[in-house]
Amino acid sequence: MVRRLEDAVRAAAAAAGVPAVDATAEVPPSADLGDVAFPTAFRMAPRLGRSPRLIAADLARALGELPEVRRVDVAGAGYVNVFVHRGAWLERARSGPDLGAPDGVHIVEHTSINPNKAAHIGHLRNAALGDSFQRILRFLGRRVEIQNYIDDTGVQVADVALGFIRLRGADLAEVERLARQPRFDYVCWDLYTEVSQWLESDPDGPRARREALHGLEYGEEPWSSIGAAISAAICRRHLETMDRMGVRYDLLACEKTILRLELWESAFRLLRDHEAIRLAEEGKNRGCWVMDTDLAQDGQKVIVRSNGTVTYVGKDIAYQMWQLGLLDRAMRARRFHDYPDGSTAWITTDEAGETDAPPFGNAALVHHVIDARQSYPQKIVQESVARVTSDQDRARTRHFTYEMVSLSPATAAALGFGGSSEEGGAIEVSGRKGIGVKADDLLDALTDRAATEVDRRNPDLPEAERTGLARDIAVGALRFLMVRVTKTQIIAFDLDEALAFEGATGPYLQYAAVRAARILERVGRESRPHSPSPPADLDARLDRLSAQEAGLLWTMMREAATVGAAAGQAARAEDPHVLARWAYEGAQRFNNFYHRYQVAGEADGNARELRGFAVEAFLAGHRTALDLLGIPIPERM
Template sequence: MLVYKTVENRIRKALKHHIHERYKVDVPIVLERPPKLAMGEAASPLCFELAKQMRKPPRALAQEIANSLKPVPGVARIEVAGGGYLNFFFDRAQFFRAACEEAGHESVSPVANAPKTVVEHTSINPNKAAHIGHVRNAVLGDTFARLLRHAGRRVEVQNYIDNTGVQVADVVLGFLHLEKKSLAEVKTLAAGPKFDYLCWDLYTRVTQWLAEDKSRLELRNQTLKEIEEGHGDTAKAGEIIATAIVHCHLRTLDRLGIDFDLLSQESEILHLKFWDAAFRMLKERNAIQLATSGKNAGCWVMQLPSQRDAADDESNTAAETSEAKPEEPPEEAEAKIIVRSTGTVTYVGKDIAHHLWKFGLLDRDFHYQRFHKHPDGHEAWVTSSDRDDPGAPSFGHAHDVFNVIDSRQAYPQQVVVAGLRALGYDEEADHLKHFAYNVVALTPRCAQEMGYEIPTEDAKKQYVDVSGRKGQGVKADDLLDRLETSARAEVDSRHPESPEAERSAIGHAIAIGALRYFLLRFTRSTVIAFDFEDALSFEGETGPYVQYAVVRVNGILRKGAELDPDIGAENSKNIERLKSGALDVAPFLATPAGDDLWDIVLLAGSLDSRVEFAISAQEPAILARFAFELAQAFNVFYHKHHILSEKDAEKRAFLLLITALVREQLVTTLGIMGITAPEKM
């Protein structure tokens, strides 16, 4: 779908070429949306900049350009406005025709060996139930992956499972030592319902239990070591627990329509000795050094470029080679420990190895097994240390990597990038992006509602943090249940005659629409202060508002078919008439009477540019906003124009075409956000 963007690009090209030819200078080709429709569909203030270089008044320059610029296809006329704006007025009928022809054409699927983009998201510690913060991560990552796929990119979605970490060890400790369960009992519990909820509570108790007696930390370290080494009952318990929890998480995420291609597990990174390979590379290329003195003595450390060096990176790349390097030991403040003096590798070290694998730079690979079948039939694979299931696709070998990780982990993410760079992989370092987002907190009111004790000074704050260790937080499944219950109640009252299965499906679609939209409407850097009242809302700027617009379109078309069974055929015939020119919509779009219709047509044709913007800004909220704007425009249109009773046959045909176009764009947009639009609601 390339409508608005197509015209915009043509204008850009024409302006660039023209100014270069005529004035022999280059100015940035800035194009923006004018504040009002009466000022056209695209505008450029570039004459202000050009005026400086040419020493001529901007308005005169604008006039010159407007008069001499060769006609741009899709642009009807150019006007000069204000102190020197160039305003471009689109050919409305042509734009509409293009939009209708393009709408609904699926985005081109990428060729098999196109550069691959890996998106890693979710990555929940497999030791307890998923909460609202995890869902924000998953929804952001899933939506971004869908955005990339929509734009024709080849995408692989990975979910990193830290199944050998402290958090898993704590729960193992809880079952085996605090609860004195046998391995068989753990196995039975893990197979039971709501195992993730059980662990949620146990984890809290273990945290408490460890705090009561510090000597128990020794037991925890022992447990962790056994899990890492992968032998014995402790390791077996860890594997059973982590795997069962991952299945719980996937079931929760399946409710939200979130799929994965690969679950990459830390246990395999350990067992297949990815780190050994990475360690060798790091040492060979002198990316890390063994500290011989100071507080880091005995550790392998990586020197990080200081903030100043990073800022001046480009200007002194030449200078640094000429400098006599005295080979002094890295300054402690800027040294990051990669290997401890005990010889064990830190988390960042493992992450560097993991990312070398992601980019296909490591001389070894995982084995792969089938793990989970998503409801849509898509199969998620898991890494394995010894056995391959047949039919595994090729994983990794990424050209670009996006890691959806909360912004508190910005520093370790930078270290990984620095590691790649230190190894000489500058290109890969440039292609590794931390897709950072802020946390989900609770409003003080919500925290109190959930029964958490909050200090009095926190009660005045906008939001309060929750602690997983204390068992605080809104569990994803609980929230989804509440949303579904609430949506179901509304559906039941509106459609008591509909069969149970249908009402249930609609309630589900609305619940997901509400939640995914709620999490997407905030920009990534915003801390979401969660409150049930806001999240459970179905009115105003919400997912159900957008879904409702689609339902209204469906209602119109359904009603239309009752009155006139041929309406569907008529619509497709009208598209043909539009293409051939037999249906002339120009009079209906003419200014000023047709401005309100043009308004919605223009917006509907802007999906392409919004998608591109959302990708380049790495900001799914841009798409959410677009969905709301288009739905809102449709509601206005709906109230102003009664479609089915329109007497003028040509205009009725036109209104129906707009309606179909808007539905197509709304359904596509919602689809990218992972939201479905039910037939009725």
Template sequence: MTITEIQKTLRDAVKSTALAEFGVELETIVAETPPKTELGDVAFPVAFELVKLIKQATGEKKNPREIAETVKSSLETVEFVGKVEVAGAGYLNVFFDRARFLAENAASEPLPNAGKDGVKVCVEHTSVNPNKAAHIGHVRNSVLGDTFQRILKATGKRVEVQNYIDNTGVQVADVVVGFLFMQQMSLDDIKLLDKELIAEGKSFDYHCWDLYTKVGVEYQTNEELKEKRAEVLHLVEEGGNPTAELADYVATRNVECILDTMERLSILYNLLPRESEILHLHFWNKAFEQMKQLGVIHYESEGKQAGCWVMPFEEHTGNEDNEGDKILVRSNGTVTYTGKDIAYQMWKLGILGLDFNYKHFHTYKNGQDVWITTADSNASEHPPFGGGETIYNVIDSRQSYPQDIVRKGVAAISPERGEKASIHLSYEMVALSPAAAEELGFKLSDEDRKRPFIEMSGRKGLGVKADDLINRLEANALAEVESRHSDSTDEVKRGIAHQLAVGALRYFLLKFTRNTVIVFDFKEALSFEGETGCFCQYSAVRANSIFRKLAEKDNIDACRSRIADLGGVNAILSAETGSDIWSMAILASRLEETVEAAANTNEPAILAKYTFTLAKAFNLFYHNHKILIEADDTKRALLIVVADIARRALTSALDTLGIEVPEKM
């Protein structure tokens, strides 16, 4: 029995006792982890709740300690329970039969549901406009999304990861305007430039980053150029013309660059759905028909929104300038972004009644394939895409309003699936401290300097580019590795430095909860000490090094059978240092419930914090117990088994965060 199973049994026992003894029906039973192991392994503050309910039902005011005593006896008979104590004002503290629990769980998988072929869900993340390089804000999105899909897989879900490509939007059009009208380049010129950049070791997305900024500056004074933008956008949306072909090349090259950046961080995708196909395969028309038939939207014949198709949005009241209702089709007949997004969301849910065509886009180093949508109907064999039970959209919180409309829109079309099928996994932005912005060479006004943070802006070219930061992290890590393992080959050292850089960056972005604005600080982001990914990796590396040095007689199977001596193990656990051995084991056994909690609350930070706590606990355990030289055979076996439980939990936890454990560091 795992902890989760024991807890469930205990909850059931509490519930039935409450009903049998006091005639009270408890809806939810709070089980908590006591602050110290001396106070037990699971605690139920249920007696206070019962006092209240009994008073409501009978008017009789009972003593909480008395009630706790009654419930206590029913919990003592549950399997794996050693003893139950009533503490404080009426807490029920349950102590496991610790030796038996360890013997039973010595070889248990930390994440027993991982890899199961459960229900299918979709996670959309990254979705960077393909007109420039990704910056640290985009990376927060990608790391959150990628970690969350790993968490879902760890709970047994089947997950499809999508990265939406807005290849026909204004941002791509802006860069195309730059190439065509500022740099006077044809598609062939751009292809040539691309080759030159590669030869110089520069990347296309960096070139576009700078060009996009220049276009933005030029727009401020050059009205003529601004007019070109609408022209280009129209051609790009329409397709089948030289401008669209050029835009497609630019967008695709940026997608390739961004995918390379993300692969450096162990972030992979299954599918790249593109806006161009949503347009050309007429997804909107299909969604539009359904929405009209169901009366979800209506045509506005008068007022400010005359000539538009709108969706009512009651929660939003509007203001003097705008109506509360959301326009989906403009008076000129074109569809807004939100309209297209509703059609896309319907496809994700499998309720649109249309599908994309697909072609193979790229095979990753690990052999995984990523597909891209196409309008070309000469479809090849492809895996099924879309049709998830739950759809998670990782999008920053500034887009909460349009996401609300999408969720309510699809729920109105499909009430049986409802709003709960669409989850906006929102998160706050990554901003720059005024100091960090100036460090990047941006001139700030006095007013800006007083602000708590400066928002990054792709348009202004203000941001920390992802590849730059990864490069700096790798260089710093390499210097550290050099100083410790100068005898290793360059390839090995670079490999370790890479793993450490990924660990540092991913952990840095995950330790904040989603609704905390990250004010980017170079010193903190580049740190390898304290609460960092590197700290967790180091702990796992040390654990592994113990197992490399195990004597043959102490192999893990031998140790596991040796701790079947429950009396001997109980004696050790009851001795002075016994409770921290147990603390280590019980903490490491809580990975599964932590992953469940992270999945249920859509909050990867819970797992990040747990991983750090686990690593810290292992460092302490490592420091306090000399495992290999312990003289007592049973105690040595116990220490080895507990260290093994801890290192496997730590490795699984890190893996779920997308962080690898190096061989050495």
């Protein structure tokens, strides 16, 4: 719609003697200034040698001819402000955003926690970002596959396996027994910090760790079985934790499978044949397969060590190439977890796969949700993909980068992570040091906090219902917390702030939705998921209201219709925060309306109808946005 106006402006500019001018539309700061604004006259002024105001007047005359235009103003030093025919505008907006044609499978890889300890707040940010992004892509019409990379043969699992054997004297049966505990991940959390300290202090540490890691990679006992038991049990725990906040997966992609099915060997042949890597015959990397690249500090990045083993980056290259369908190998999968709604989380396997497993991989595009510390290795991987394919293909594997979560000084101190000699900076979360807030602990604390409020406000509700409300509110608070700031901003996690449910918080967004739903109930309107059809003669009916009310109602309607555009912008920016801000601003606008105007109690039929419609339109957009952010809407609050 806006495009048609832009085309008209461009045509008018060309007629005035300035062809190919940038005629991008803007949204005026307030509704009384108009619906669409063009600063185009400013751009034309230098070329024409006339004042922007006079040029703007000419543009305004041309725009005034268009059927969708109700009125055109020239404002300020030369803005052209367009007022549209509001009913027709909304009717056209209902057809939805311009959805790009699906271009094959779009993989979003997120969470990817080492399966050796409990998830913490840093992992929650990853999962919340990845899941919201995934929901947005799906909404925009993409075919999405959610993968969760499981490093089940890495040092972190090796360390915990070593801890059970050396520090606990446990055998496989004992580990399996412990793994059946409800929060086995907490047991591992503590053991992991314990074994990390032991590794640093015991002279036998480095050797023991090498042995454990080698055992995992090459399937030697007891490391292999104990490692597999730990990793499987922890993966189940992570799935439970993430399910609490509405995050689910299609496939757990295991490193062990990548090794056993020889995906690396396939990737290696590809790299070697395209001369993306070469055997270094001299220098400090003699005997290694290296990639020559300016990205590396000394011009060479080692991919295969001189002892023949593959580096971390090498394994990631194999994985990403498999995701993109570049390898002559396939992964097999079996069922790992069935969700209540009938969907399934699959897990890769080097044994026989299940015959009805979906065909995973072969993606047109892959987003890797990984924190900013990994941007260097991610660049290396992208470079390797480009070298065996093309520069276009480099763009098919994208690093969805975000900054980490640290602890605010106050929270760090309250939890006893004071540090040794601190002047009060934020403290980095560290699984190895046991510094952090566990995801389930935070969810528990949020749920308790929410339950206190729910009990106080709704003492007469059955307990089961109150519990459900508390859970929804806790999830809403958590998910909004994780996406309310830009992903490139470090989150200084503060417990008191997280537990506050006032102001710019998830519950604020939920509260607006609950209130809107209540109004619709009162006036007998349905709360539909899609934009409602506007009343006939919207322009005439709005004109019968005060200018102030008409402005507010129209802004609510107009903005509600932009949810698809906001989702598209979030997708392009690769940041759900765009949508979170959109939803928050909408909630603010609604709350402002709520306190100013009655709906059910309004005697004037025209006002009641228009206000009811505005609420219905608001809720339709708001509901969509909250759904894309994974924020549930409680029945009441």
